[in-house]
Amino acid sequence: MNFGYYMPTRVICGRDCVVKEGERLAALGTHALIVTGKSSAQNGALKDVLRALANNGQGATVFDRVMPNPTLACVREGVALLAGAGADFIVAVGGGSPMDAAKAIATLAVQPRADEAIFAGGYEAAALPMAHVPTTAGTGSEVTPYAILTNDFQRTKTSITSPAMFPRIAFLDGKYMKNLPTMSAVNTAMDAFSHAAEGMLSRNATPMSDLLAKESLSILYPLLPKAMGQTTDEERDLLLYASMLAGMTIAQSGTTAVHGMGYCLTYFHGVDHGRANGLLLGETLRLCSEKKVPALGAILSACGDTLEGVCATLEMLLGERERYPAEELLRFAHTSAANKNIKKSAYEPTEAELLRIFTASCG
Amino acid sequence: MNFGYYMPTRVICGRDCVVKEGERLAALGTHALIVTGKSSAQNGALKDVLRALANNGQGATVFDRVMPNPTLACVREGVALLAGAGADFIVAVGGGSPMDAAKAIATLAVQPRADEAIFAGGYEAAALPMAHVPTTAGTGSEVTPYAILTNDFQRTKTSITSPAMFPRIAFLDGKYMKNLPTMSAVNTAMDAFSHAAEGMLSRNATPMSDLLAKESLSILYPLLPKAMGQTTDEERDLLLYASMLAGMTIAQSGTTAVHGMGYCLTYFHGVDHGRANGLLLGETLRLCSEKKVPALGAILSACGDTLEGVCATLEMLLGERERYPAEELLRFAHTSAANKNIKKSAYEPTEAELLRIFTASCG
Numbered sequence: 001m002n003f004g005y006y007m008p009t010r011v012i013c014g015r016d017c018v019v020k021e022g023e024r025l026a027a028l029g030t031h032a033l034i035v036t037g038k039s040s041a042q043n044g045a046l047k048d049v050l051r052a053l054a055n056n057g058q059g060a061t062v063f064d065r066v067m068p069n070p071t072l073a074c075v076r077e078g079v080a081l082l083a084g085a086g087a088d089f090i091v092a093v094g095g096g097s098p099m100d101a102a103k104a105i106a107t108l109a110v111q112p113r114a115d116e117a118i119f120a121g122g123y124e125a126a127a128l129p130m131a132h133v134p135t136t137a138g139t140g141s142e143v144t145p146y147a148i149l150t151n152d153f154q155r156t157k158t159s160i161t162s163p164a165m166f167p168r169i170a171f172l173d174g175k176y177m178k179n180l181p182t183m184s185a186v187n188t189a190m191d192a193f194s195h196a197a198e199g200m201l202s203r204n205a206t207p208m209s210d211l212l213a214k215e216s217l218s219i220l221y222p223l224l225p226k227a228m229g230q231t232t233d234e235e236r237d238l239l240l241y242a243s244m245l246a247g248m249t250i251a252q253s254g255t256t257a258v259h260g261m262g263y264c265l266t267y268f269h270g271v272d273h274g275r276a277n278g279l280l281l282g283e284t285l286r287l288c289s290e291k292k293v294p295a296l297g298a299i300l301s302a303c304g305d306t307l308e309g310v311c312a313t314l315e316m317l318l319g320e321r322e323r324y325p326a327e328e329l330l331r332f333a334h335t336s337a338a339n340k341n342i343k344k345s346a347y348e349p350t351e352a353e354l355l356r357i358f359t360a361s362c363g
Numbered sequence: 364m365n366f367g368y369y370m371p372t373r374v375i376c377g378r379d380c381v382v383k384e385g386e387r388l389a390a391l392g393t394h395a396l397i398v399t400g401k402s403s404a405q406n407g408a409l410k411d412v413l414r415a416l417a418n419n420g421q422g423a424t425v426f427d428r429v430m431p432n433p434t435l436a437c438v439r440e441g442v443a444l445l446a447g448a449g450a451d452f453i454v455a456v457g458g459g460s461p462m463d464a465a466k467a468i469a470t471l472a473v474q475p476r477a478d479e480a481i482f483a484g485g486y487e488a489a490a491l492p493m494a495h496v497p498t499t500a501g502t503g504s505e506v507t508p509y510a511i512l513t514n515d516f517q518r519t520k521t522s523i524t525s526p527a528m529f530p531r532i533a534f535l536d537g538k539y540m541k542n543l544p545t546m547s548a549v550n551t552a553m554d555a556f557s558h559a560a561e562g563m564l565s566r567n568a569t570p571m572s573d574l575l576a577k578e579s580l581s582i583l584y585p586l587l588p589k590a591m592g593q594t595t596d597e598e599r600d601l602l603l604y605a606s607m608l609a610g611m612t613i614a615q616s617g618t619t620a621v622h623g624m625g626y627c628l629t630y631f632h633g634v635d636h637g638r639a640n641g642l643l644l645g646e647t648l649r650l651c652s653e654k655k656v657p658a659l660g661a662i663l664s665a666c667g668d669t670l671e672g673v674c675a676t677l678e679m680l681l682g683e684r685e686r687y688p689a690e691e692l693l694r695f696a697h698t699s700a701a702n703k704n705i706k707k708s709a710y711e712p713t714e715a716e717l718l719r720i721f722t723a724s725c726g
Contacts, residue, residue: 001376001537001600008371011571013364174364207604208374211578237364241570 003206006163007251009143011244013172013237018045018133022052024169028129029089031059033082035102036093037066043176045093045135053091061085066094069157069266069273070101071150072115078105082128092132092167095188096139096148096273099132103147103165106130119151123162131169135176137239138188138274140195140247142170150267156335157263157273166251172244174236182228183272185239186317189227191274192243193220194281198256199249200295201288203344209252210298216245217302224313257349258284260341261357264332271322278318282311283360284349291347322362329358366569369526370614372495372506374607376535376600381408381496385415387532391492392452394422396445398465399456400429406539408456408498416454424448429457432520432629432636433464434513435478441468445491455495455530458551459502459511459636462495466510466528469493482514486525494532498539500602501551501637503558503610505533513630519698520626520636529614535607537599545591546635548602549680552590554637555606556583557644561619562612563658564651566707572615573661579608580665587676620712621647623704624720627695634685641681645674646723647712654710685725692721 012021025032032053040046041064053060063078082090082105092102106127108118132142141147145165151158177185196216199209219242226235261284262276271279288296289307296307303310324332333355336342342349349357375384388395395416403409404427416423426444429437445453445468455465469490471481495505504510508528514521540548559579562572582605589598624647625639634642651659652670659670666673687695696718699705705712712720 001597001604002378002380003376005374005376008373010371011368013366013368015365017365211574215574234364241364 001207003208005206005208005252007143007166007248009166010169011143011172012169013241015173015175017173018048018171019052021171022055025052025058025091025131026056028131028168029058031061031085031087032089032091033078033085033087033105034060034062034091034093035066035078035105036062036064036098037095038064040064040093040098040135043135043179045133045176049091049093049133061087066098066101068097069150070097071152072118075101075104075108075149079108082109089128090130092130093135095134095136096141099134099139099141100147100149102130102132103127103141104149104160107147107160107162107165116153118149119153119158119160121160123160125163127162127164130167131171132167133171134240134243136180136184136188137177137236137243138191140192140243140250142167142172143244143247144251156267156339170244172240174233174240177236177240185227185231187272187274187278188243189220189224189239189274190278190314190317192216192246193224194258194277195246195250195255196220197281197285197299198258199246199253200299201293201346202253202256203346204253205295205346206252209249212245213249214298214302216242216249217299218304220246221303221305221313224317228317254344255341256345257342260339261332261336261354263339264335265322265362269322269324275318278314279321280357280361282314283357285310287349287353287357288347293347295346324362326359326363329355329363332358364570366571368569368571368615370506370529370611372529373532374506374535375532376604378536378538380536381411381534382415384534385418388415388421388454388494389419391494391531392421394424394448394450395452395454396441396448396450396468397423397425397454397456398429398441398468399425399427399461400458401427403427403456403461403498406498406542408496408539412454412456412496424450429461429464431460432513433460434515435481438464438467438471438512442471445472452491453493455493456498458497458499459504462497462502462504463510463512465493465495466490467512467523470510470523470525470528479516481512482516482521482523484523486523488526490525490527493530494534495530496534497603497606499543499547499551500540500599500606501554503555503606503613505530505535506607506610507614519630519702533607535603537596537603540599540603548590548594550635550637550641551606552583552587552602552637553641553677553680555579555609556587557621557640558609558613558618559583560644560648560662561621562609562616563662564656564709565616565619566709567616568658568709569615572612575608576612577661577665579605579612580662581667583609584666584668587680591680617707618704619708620705623702624695624699624717626702627698628685628725632685632687638681641677642684643720643724645677646720648673650712650716650720651710656710658709687725689722689726692718692726695721
């Protein structure tokens with residue numbers, strides 16, 4: 001038994017928790033930069049955060065220009081706004097993109113780096129304190145130390161990490177997901193599902209990450225088909241909880257081959273991140289089955305389904321698949337083979353096997 | 364879904380982890396007060412800690428006078444030694460007593476209080492940084508924010524708590540348990556088992572604490588009979604892991620009736636803490652069964668046994684039971700009825716029911 005476990009974020013889960021437990025924000029600083037996208041103004045999360053900050057007498061500056069798959073330019077803009085406003089902590093509101101942008105802003109604000117050095121690793125454990133309010137059930141970023149950014153140098157998405165990137169507080173309230181478009185609900189659910197499954201398929205899986213992943217899968221899997229229709233309050237709360245468990249999983253294990261491949265589809269074709277994972281997961285699981293990866297049995301058992309049952313569920317969620325030319329998939333397989341996430345897979349696919357997965361998934 | 368989760372301790376688990384990962388101690392300070400009892404000199408843990416500190420060029424002062432069920436006087440002695448040595452962090456080495464004493468020392472060193480105010484609560488989230496090295500698999504104190512001290516004012520044991528009492532690091536290495544006396548192994552295993560079960564029987568149980576508790580029970584229960592004989596390396600590692608999971612459980616839920624009652628047996632008769640819990644647990648579970656407490660089914664299912672099967676296992680571990688006069692048990696029931704842990708029970712026993720448990724357990 002040889003493993004580490006670390007997840008220092010305080011999780012607060014419950015209806016209206018941002019306002020009811022908003023005084024927890026008081027310890028983070030005097031003026032917040034709220035990092036968000038456009039939709040948080042609609043779902044009520046931004047309003048709740050502003051109210052909680054006002055209740056504490058804290059100032060706030062809103063940065064609502066985070067786009068999906070945030071770029072370095074977006075992060076730079078956030079850092080500049082933060083400095084100009086004299087903000088000393090950050091509240092992230094939204095899905096994975098605002099949360100990841102917030103983490104990068106919180107880190108670069110205290111550890112400035114040139115663009116070329118951003119993805120070079122070696123960050124100190126220092127960042128401005130953050131609170132995160134996820135408004136989708138997919139990324140789990142509220143309980144991970146990773147920020148995944150668009151990496152134009154290598155034409156992919158790349159994570160940066162440091163222990164200080166764990167938010168101090170994560171507020172989980174499923175009410176913000178009530179009017180989430182079905183496509184977002186489905187794509188983010190596939191992302192969370194992929195986190196839990198990939199965590200178990202990781203070389204770095206631990207007894208703790210497996211425990212969290214299995215619980216996540218057992219809650220998520222039966223809810224996946226429901227994400228396609230109108231979900232109940234309770235189902236949305238459960239999706240958000242399961243997504244957090246999947247985040248806690250990858251906070252320990254990291255993600256693996258599916259994410260490593262998926263970044264190509266997102267970078268070159270703008271495929272939604274969760275959908276990219278969903279597209280590639282089925283065939284990856286089939287490969288794991290052929291290679292007799294022990295964790296596969298535990299994944300299926302947590303889902304309570306067979307391999308082909310899981311693949312059929314994903315198929316239903318995906319609908320019509322994207323198709324890309326063979327020569328492009330050859331290039332994707334080649335690029336992915338060097339990806340650090342793929343090297344974390346318990347069974348590390350060869351370049352030929354990556355091509356097979358790409359081809360079966362979107363060839 | 365309405366709950367909080369917080370457990371910020373970095374857990375490092377593995378053979379020789381104190382030395383191999385000892386550089387993690389470097390960030391805690393320049394001079395350590397090592398808080399321990401007499402046995403850590405024998406089991407190798409103290410030697411490893413001293414080596415790790417020396418490797419980092421950190422100074423160390425050893426305070427090895429912590430007795431079982433540490434008193435306030437013992438804590439005061441530690442605080443004085445710490446101040447005299449100019450120590451700025453603490454390494455706790457041993458079972459629950461040194462770990463709990465260390466937490467109290469770390470807190471009182473920065474938040475001085477008069478004796479009368481020690482158990483009055485309201486501690487700020489401030490303490491010297493700590494690393495904990497458990498050498499028994501029972502207390503789980505390495506991942507909780509509680510220090511349980513002998514309370515001579517109220518003639519019981521009482522916990523003090525603050526978020527800063529979570530150790531920064533917990534090093535888990537089962538090798539230190541190799542020569543643990545059988546009686547200690549059995550008593551501490553019953554303590555851990557009781558933490559997991561009581562956590563599930565708590566009014567404050569959460570989805571996370573239940574997940575951790577069930578995993579703990581499913582590992583611990585089959586190992587309980589083995590604690591009576593010679594355990595293997597792997598079994599000791601598993602016991603230590605399960606004890607940590609039970610600690611993470613009560614870090615969320617707190618303990619309940621069994622602990623609340625058990626403190627009487629320890630305070631007035633010096634019954635070992637884990638044994639006291641073991642003595643009282645069976646009849647408490649029977650009461651929960653009669654009162655149809657929903658968590659009981661989940662506890663038994665995690666154990667893979669019936670209620671009477673679990674009671675029989677405890678009986679085997681306990682051997683001959685202590686017996687106390689009826690009038691004394693009356694007094695214990697009366698005292699316990701006011702205990703804060705008992706009020707946290709999902710089913711809160713009446714004073715008459717507490718008397719029934721005491722009488723059936725040691726009458």
